[in-house]
Amino acid sequence: MNGAFRQSMTWLHTWTGLVFCWILYFMFVTGTLGYVDAEIDRWMKPEQIAPQQAAPAEAITVAARYLQREAPGADRWFITPPGGRDAPHLRVFWQLPTPENAETPPDPESLRGQELLDLDTGEPLPEVRETGGGQVLYRMHYLLHYLDRDIAYRFIGVVTMLMFVGLITGIVVHKKIFKEFFTFRPGKGQRSWLDMHNLLSVTSLPFQLMITYSGLIFMVTVWMPGIALGTFGFDVQRTQTVLSEAVGQVPTERANEAAPLVELAPLLADAQMRWDGAPATGVEVRLPGDANAEVAVNRSEGIARIGGGGFVYNGVTGDYERAAPGVPNAPIAIAATLIGLHEGLFAGPVLRWLYLFSGLIGTAMVATGAVYWTAKRKRTGVQRQSRGYRFVDALNVGTIMGLPIAIAAYFWANRLLPTGMEHRADWEVHAMFLVWGLCLLHPVVRSTKHAWSEQAWFAAAAFALIPVLNGLTTQVHLGYSLRAGDWVLASFDLVALATGIAFAMAALLMSRRAAGREASQPVELEDELSSSLNTDTGAAVA
Amino acid sequence: MTGFFLTILGVCALSLGMKRHFLQVFPALRFSRARQYTARFAGALLLIAAAFACVSDAGVGLGLTIYVAYLNLAAFGLALVLAWRASSLREF
Amino acid sequence: MASTVTRNERGRISGWHITSRVVAALIPGFVLTNTSGVFLALAMPGDVLHSVATATLLSFVIYCVIVMWVFSVERLKTVWLGMTGAIVATSGGAWLLYTLQSSP
Numbered sequence: 001m002n003g004a005f006r007q008s009m010t011w012l013h014t015w016t017g018l019v020f021c022w023i024l025y026f027m028f029v030t031g032t033l034g035y036v037d038a039e040i041d042r043w044m045k046p047e048q049i050a051p052q053q054a055a056p057a058e059a060i061t062v063a064a065r066y067l068q069r070e071a072p073g074a075d076r077w078f079i080t081p082p083g084g085r086d087a088p089h090l091r092v093f094w095q096l097p098t099p100e101n102a103e104t105p106p107d108p109e110s111l112r113g114q115e116l117l118d119l120d121t122g123e124p125l126p127e128v129r130e131t132g133g134g135q136v137l138y139r140m141h142y143l144l145h146y147l148d149r150d151i152a153y154r155f156i157g158v159v160t161m162l163m164f165v166g167l168i169t170g171i172v173v174h175k176k177i178f179k180e181f182f183t184f185r186p187g188k189g190q191r192s193w194l195d196m197h198n199l200l201s202v203t204s205l206p207f208q209l210m211i212t213y214s215g216l217i218f219m220v221t222v223w224m225p226g227i228a229l230g231t232f233g234f235d236v237q238r239t240q241t242v243l244s245e246a247v248g249q250v251p252t253e254r255a256n257e258a259a260p261l262v263e264l265a266p267l268l269a270d271a272q273m274r275w276d277g278a279p280a281t282g283v284e285v286r287l288p289g290d291a292n293a294e295v296a297v298n299r300s301e302g303i304a305r306i307g308g309g310g311f312v313y314n315g316v317t318g319d320y321e322r323a324a325p326g327v328p329n330a331p332i333a334i335a336a337t338l339i340g341l342h343e344g345l346f347a348g349p350v351l352r353w354l355y356l357f358s359g360l361i362g363t364a365m366v367a368t369g370a371v372y373w374t375a376k377r378k379r380t381g382v383q384r385q386s387r388g389y390r391f392v393d394a395l396n397v398g399t400i401m402g403l404p405i406a407i408a409a410y411f412w413a414n415r416l417l418p419t420g421m422e423h424r425a426d427w428e429v430h431a432m433f434l435v436w437g438l439c440l441l442h443p444v445v446r447s448t449k450h451a452w453s454e455q456a457w458f459a460a461a462a463f464a465l466i467p468v469l470n471g472l473t474t475q476v477h478l479g480y481s482l483r484a485g486d487w488v489l490a491s492f493d494l495v496a497l498a499t500g501i502a503f504a505m506a507a508l509l510m511s512r513r514a515a516g517r518e519a520s521q522p523v524e525l526e527d528e529l530s531s532s533l534n535t536d537t538g539a540a541v542a
Numbered sequence: 543m544t545g546f547f548l549t550i551l552g553v554c555a556l557s558l559g560m561k562r563h564f565l566q567v568f569p570a571l572r573f574s575r576a577r578q579y580t581a582r583f584a585g586a587l588l589l590i591a592a593a594f595a596c597v598s599d600a601g602v603g604l605g606l607t608i609y610v611a612y613l614n615l616a617a618f619g620l621a622l623v624l625a626w627r628a629s630s631l632r633e634f
Numbered sequence: 635m636a637s638t639v640t641r642n643e644r645g646r647i648s649g650w651h652i653t654s655r656v657v658a659a660l661i662p663g664f665v666l667t668n669t670s671g672v673f674l675a676l677a678m679p680g681d682v683l684h685s686v687a688t689a690t691l692l693s694f695v696i697y698c699v700i701v702m703w704v705f706s707v708e709r710l711k712t713v714w715l716g717m718t719g720a721i722v723a724t725s726g727g728a729w730l731l732y733t734l735q736s737s738p
Binding site for chain 3: 004172331332334
């Protein structure tokens with residue numbers, strides 16, 4: 001490869017990587033936590049009743065009774081029977097029709113509803129502690145919380161594209177991918193940072209490519225609708241029809257004639273027979289109560305979660321109508337598989353831990369890249385004085401250390417805010433971002449050198465004290481969870497504790513290094529590196 | 543779990559097929575071409591066996607996903623062990 | 635960093651050069667991704683849904699290659715002329731294919 005090409009690719013790698021690296025870090029941390037969203041939910045709702053189990057047919061009957069009462073005449077109902085980590089309780093979702101001749105189009109959110117139901121009473125689970133839980137936390141990685149959904153999608157698309165260009169140019173500029181596959185040389189300053197950045201990236205490359213490209217596929221309708229549109233001669237109507245037919249979303253027309261909905265349980269039994277005894281994982285009722293009602297019984301298994309086999313029944317007579325179409329062609333199957341891999345819903349406990357690990361590696365990859373940028377420029381005094389250097393340096397501390405602290409604050413807020421408080425769930429998030437803001441300010445008023453270790457100590461305390469806080473404020477502390485063998489709850493506290501210890505070790509190394517530097521001894525960069533590694537690991541596990 | 547152990551053995555063997563790491567682990571031995579090829583061949587075989595073990599355990603799609611994650615964990619872990627072990631050896 | 639990206643023809647570091655390339659990658663680069671995607675979808679034989687899905691799935695790779703090209707070409711003139719030429723060629727080709735395919 002010629003030198004000029006590699007040089008320009010190095011430039012591109014540096015700047016596509018740096019320009020939004022703090023947003024990328026945020027996406028990696030919150031996205032990684034998404035792999036344990038249900039577990040975080042459980043911890044953040046300590047008063048919620050224990051997960052319930054029931055045969056799908058029984059659960060569906062409870063759900064249908066509730067929906068008949070609360071959302072008759074809806075466009076669609078979705079019913080998820082309880083089972084597995086993702087659905088500890090019976091979940092119902094409904095979508096009301098858009099009212100015709102409305103003067104102003106109503107807020108789409110007001111037409112949707114969602115509840116978790118208690119199987120014993122058939123009523124919604126009481127919400128003692130209003131919280132966003134793990135769901136709000138993980139959705140931040142593509143919604144950025146405070147932004148309008150459309151703007152967030154577009155922006156996240158740009159950041160993901162930069163990440164993709166960063167990955168590809170990273171492969172191009174890395175001279176010795178195989179020769180230095182296992183190489184990490186500690187104690188060599190910027191060389192060590194580059195080694196670690198390379199090591200993290202190269203060993204996790206399949207994961208990074210998968211997570212980034214599938215991330216882009218999520219944004220396909222936002223960013224790349226032009227190709228489908230152009231191919232169909234810019235005919236919007238035709239494009240929409242072809243595409244929705246392809247994924248089997250044939251709209252059901254309303255007959256505007258009332259007809260009672262069929263009993264759902266027998267349909268589930270029929271579908272279960274067709275799947276050789278495997279139970280349904282979801283039911284969709286289209287136009288309940290209308291003469292044209294349809295019931296789709298679905299089962300998702302394997303990696304790809306769309307285009308899985310399902311069966312459609314007549315919603316009035318209960319007659320079997322058709323099998324839902326599978327994935328129409330190879331490229332769509334590839335896209336579905338990538339999206340399935342991104343979400344990791346199929347992962348069992350072992351693979352879920354591995355997903356967490358890969359997410360952490362990605363987080364550390366972004367962090368080491370950002371720190372390498374400053375490590376490389378540290379030597380030359382001129383650049384060290386520059387506004388750009390100080391800006392990056394401060395943002396590095398405030399984000400790499402500050403974001404984990406902010407996430408700890410989110411958990412603290414969940415336990416400390418009064419349970420009856422108005423907009424409680426919103427304030428949990430406000431607490432998180434307020435704390436992050438303070439962490440960003442801290443290195444500006446203090447020198448970054450001190451800020452690194454101070455924030456590391458703070459993070460250590462914030463995480464290590466979470467089990468204590470939990471013990472003081474709830475009944476589901478380690479004393480209970482370990483004895484009862486409730487591993488989801490116990491793991492949360494134990495991982496928080498481990499994260500705290502990891503931050504403490506990092507802080508210790510940083511303080512020692514700072515002390516060493518003041519005694520004008522040679523800087524032990526090995527410490528710096530391993531400490532940053534520990535903190536990243538800690539941050540994302542939490 | 544068989545898949546994971548085979549993956550660890552595989553990346554270890556592969557790293558011993560590289561001069562730098564061979565000498566890190568066996569500073570007293572000579573890094574010969576025969577040793578290089580033996581290590582690399584064994585590493586490749588072990589990694590292929592690991593892939594088969596994962597696939598036979600969990601099916602093609604899931605098995606390969608788990609295998610790739612194992613590879614990531616094993617390679618990263620090994621690199622850290624090699625770095626740590628090398629510096630502790632140098633102190634002797 | 636001393637590279638062709640940041641320097642003008644006389645080897646001086648030039649902010650204008652960087653801006654020009656960034657703009658070229660963002661706007662015409664994105665347009666070219668779409669025009670070449672449409673061209674690819676129409677040129678591919680077989681089922682149209684299959685072609686559209688393939689081209690759309692590949693679009694981010696195409697865009698990535700375009701961005702890398704924009705930042706690796708030495709002369710700015712080549713970047714802009716090449717970009718214009720490629721957009722004209724792919725959209726013209728796409729228009730031709732579309733007209734041929736929709737007239738029986």
